[in-house]
Amino acid sequence: MDQYLPALEGKSIALLINHTSLVGQTHLLDTLLASGVDVIKIFAPEHGFRGDLANGEQVNDGFDQKTGLPLISLYGKNKKPSKEQLEDIDLVIYDIQDVGARFYTYISSMHYMMEACAENGISFLLLDRPNPNAHYIDGPVLDPAHASFVGVHPIPIVYGMTVGELASMIKGENWINGSETLDFNIVALKNWTRDSSYTLPISPSPNLPNAQSIALYPSLCLFEGTNVSMGRGTDFPFQAVGYPDPNFGDFEFKPRSIPKVSKYPPHKNKTCYGYDLRSVSPPNKIRLSYLIDFYQKANNKEDFFNAFFTNLSGTSELRKQIEDGWTEEEIRTSWQADIKKFKSKREAYLIYK
Structure with a gap:
């Protein structure tokens, strides 16, 4: 955290997070608030902020019961944040555990948030996490004619990258509008390689329990x-x-x-x-x-x-x-x-x- 806390000072922060966004045993939201960071809004992907909604189940806007912060769904009709939803935000933090498959929709939400940040002059900070399926690459590369929310990028089904590496590719390959203007930073992992055996400490979604x-x-x-x-x-x-x-x-x-x-x-x-x-x-x-x-x-x-x-x-x-x-x-x-x-x-x- 010492790598990025100074960069948050004096800024209004939004988070694209879910139940996997932990610092030790404490949620990132609670950790940042305890550190005096001005978090003003939460965005939630499929399965919701608490990760307790079934696949395809409606994720509703609302307020976080613990902190009272506004909670905006990025699953359903509203996949990409609007200009109004990003108003008064200086920086968005993305911190969600991925499993390295193209059709896992957390990376689709990341894509649309990156694009919204680029279009609205908002900084994007990604906290990287290991990919438990990073040791191989396989599957057909997506044909852009068949792009959807379960496949946004022209990558194989199993692409062998962390979300940080994939986000770098999204920006570098100009897969989002305004990619060249996006202020984008990654907090990288230490002591991890693609061949590292890594068991996720928490289930990333309801139907992936182990x-x-x-x-x-x-x-x-x-x-x-x-x-x-x-x-x-x-x-x-x-x-x-x-x-x-x-x-x-x-x-x-x-x-x-x-x-x-x-x-x-x-x-x-x-x-x-x-x-x-x-x-x-x-x-x-x-x-x-x-x-x-x-x-x-x-x-x-x-x-x-x-x-x-x-x-x-x-x-x-x-x-x-x-x-x-x-x-x-x-x-x-x-x-x-x-x-x-x-x-x-x-x-x-x-x-x-």
Whole structure:
């Protein structure tokens, strides 16, 4: 904190934070207020300021009960702060734990906040955090034609960068309006490398409760674009896949409604059959074998994918490749030219080894 507290003196501060924004065991907001910093507003991403709202659940504006500070949602219709919402703010601090997957929406909120700061002459300070999936790069690079809130940047699904490195790339590659004018600073990590084993001290969102779910998330999130359950509504989300048909596997589970975690899980109250992935080795690549296997077993293949799959994969190609019977290795080979270009471009923005 000694690196950035002096820069906050005499300034009006806003925070883009959530429940992961901790300094030791104390929330960053409380820590800054105790240090005499003039925090005047809080912005909240998906899952809310306290991180206790289920995926897709409405995040409402309001006031923080503890401090009385105004709280503005950046999830839903209001993804980018307006000029009025940034009025009287000199500097925005971003401090949110990420998991290194393109479709995790915290980095989308970061993107739009950076752009709003650039357009309104507001400084942007990022407190970097480790990426638990930084040890590999994999997946199709997003086609800008399919950009959405679950994929803003032309990067692979797993991009191997911390949020600080990614933010540097967003600015350096002019992916936001006014990028050249943005006053941007990073408080970098110490003693961390891309190969460091790092277990998150706190769950980053309601359906990523442990290291196994975080490791499998880049592979299993693609099932959100299908009619298959990836364990939402169980005690092991993103650690199982299944469908209400015994043909899909021997493992059984029954999704249920869990308030503030998964209110309306796919196949609620139905027995699903598939795979228990709680004990599989954490992957160092996106595992498409589960997706390909479930598609091949599906009786109604025309109903297997939904429109969201293209948003998640960031390309129209992956669905077509699976439907056409491509193997996992054939699909992965098709990504390599774009991944090579991305790696070359990414090199200029890396902070850590």
